[in-house]
Amino acid sequence: MTNKKSPVAILGAGISGLTTAHVLAQQNVPVTVYEKRDEVGGAIHSTQKDDWLVEEGPNTLMVRTQKVWDFLAELELDERIREANEAAQKRFIIKNGTAVVLPNSLGSFLSTPLFSAGAKLRLLKEPFIKASAKEDESIADFIERRLGKQPLDYGVNPFVSGIFAGDPKQLSIKHTFSKLWEMEQKHGSLVKGMFKKDRSNTSPRKALISFDGGNQVLPKALATELSGAIQTSTTVTSVTSKDGGWQVKAKTGTENITNQHDCVVSTIPAYATTGIFENTIFDEFAKLPYAPLSVLALGYKKEQVSHPLDGFGMLVPEVEAYNLLGCLFSSTLFERRAPEGHHLITCFIGGARNPSLASKPKQKLRSIVTSELDELLGIAGDPLFCHHKFWDKAIPQYEVGYDRFISQMEKIERQQQGLYFDGNYRNGVSVPDCISTGMKTAEKVSSFLRDHNKKT
Structure with missing residues (x-):
């Protein structure tokens, strides 16, 4: 027997799924969140052992937008x-086995031992280097072409490992450090782009944050707001298009569940979608490393x-x-x-x-x-x-050629009405990125449901 459940099914109770669910709930749209684990948060997991507080996943959130600040305020997390x-403004890079402070000003850059005198002089050429005509390029190729080998090795390579656990020779500059890519595309140079950067004081407050009690405070606060909408310890086994909507089959304990929804938002990892959606058009997702x-x-x-x-x-x-x-x-x-x-x-x-x-x-x-x-x-x-x-x-890993995954997601969303993809493989891997994407996904779902309800 198929049960008619909430209009929206959300697969996964990580930060992406919880954000989407929260925004929809704020608009009085009923949701059902399916989560295979017995707790929410996905990769956000804080462990307290005596007086040691460990983050197993993301350690910090760099908040840069007013929408994310407002989101945290909605959850009444201000005091936490x-x-x-x-x-935290000081960062160390290892050079010849010694921890060297990363320069953060012109004066410290000129005196830093991280880069040779020749490497520093090489940067003067940057404004005169032509922009690439390629549609995409690796981080390594982009940085070495514009700034030189030493800035790649000691300035960018370690940050790529620190942020993405990735290889700059494989990752796309366009999809990881998009602001650098856009500077070259718009201004022909990083230096020129920096000078033309908006320096008005209207930008929202920017801060590196965590929470008293660890980062898992955030998904737990969302779960409290959503309470009965989240089904933990529930494994989704298949999602199929049926009767003008979406049929979700799941298993919780020994019980098999079949529910019907108008709309599905998948926030599970890309590789997991191929085992749930019974269509070969999802096979490309399994190739995302x-x-x-x-x-x-x-x-x-x-x-x-x-x-x-x-x-x-x-x-x-x-x-x-x-x-x-x-x-x-x-x-x-x-x-x-x-x-x-x-x-x-x-x-x-x-x-x-x-x-x-x-x-x-x-x-x-x-x-x-x-x-x-x-x-x-x-x-x-x-x-x-x-x-x-x-x-x-x-x-x-947002590798060179990542455009094809974006194209595939957009194609499926056009062809499969009422199905949406979200998560850290969509528009950024950081927690604030996932929050922002979750908000946008919720708006797309709301728009779909308005049109859907007009037709029925």
Whole structure:
């Protein structure tokens, strides 16, 4: 028997699905959110062990738009928001085995040992380099062409690993650092683009934040607002077009469920769609690569650590040939992440740079990481605390040619009325990106339902 359920089915209770559901609920549109796990949040997961607070997924949110600030205010999270400490403005890059401060001004750039005098002079050529006629280009090709090899190796490569766990030789500049791509397209030069940048004071407040109690506070707040609309521990087995709408089959425990909806929003990972939607047009989604990643959170007494850890964290360029991609100085960034008198360091291993390393056992990774931290940060002795999380498919890789995935999603949405795609493989991998995309998806769904209701 097929049950007529809410107008909208949302697959997945990560931040994308919850945002879409929240916006629709605010418009009095009933939704049903299907989530296979027993809790909400997707990749956002905070773990508290005694006085250690670990983020297994995203560690911070860089909020840049008023819409996201308003969204957080709607959830009454204002008093739980914690802005990163002032030290977060300082970031370290490893050069010749030493942690060097990344320059953030002209004066510090001129004096930094990260780049040679020749590399600094090379930047003067940038305004005179012609824009590429290519429709897409790798990050590596774009940066080396416009800025040179050293800025790629020590300025961009480590950030690509830190943000996307990706390979700059494979990732698309157009879909990862779109503002740089647009500067070249519009102004012919990054330098010219910077000078023509809007410098008015009308921009919304920008801040790097987390929450008191960890980032999982955010999806839990959304779940509280949605309460009865979320079905956890429920695995969707198939979604098919039927009777002018969408039939969703799912299993919860030993019970099989069949529900009918007017509209479906899929926010599950791209690779998971091929097993649920019974149509070969979804096969392209399985080809979208994801980078594996291990997160290792280590706790030390402050006296064990020679480095002051007075910054956001440390990134390791590929040319330095270490196993670490980088680490965050978590207890420096935010209060109450470690017991009094202790440091919490969150380390990242694997990614597209070294995918096989990500799946190594916890003890093997601990041995590798502690050895490198000893060398790079002057840490003596074993950690007092260790927490490990392995993500087999952590972050979707927006590689050169990603346009074809966008085209395929848009084509399916045109052909399959009432079906929409959302998630971190659509318009950005960060939490604020997913919130913004979720809002837009909700508006598309609302528009569809208005038209649908006029016809019925």
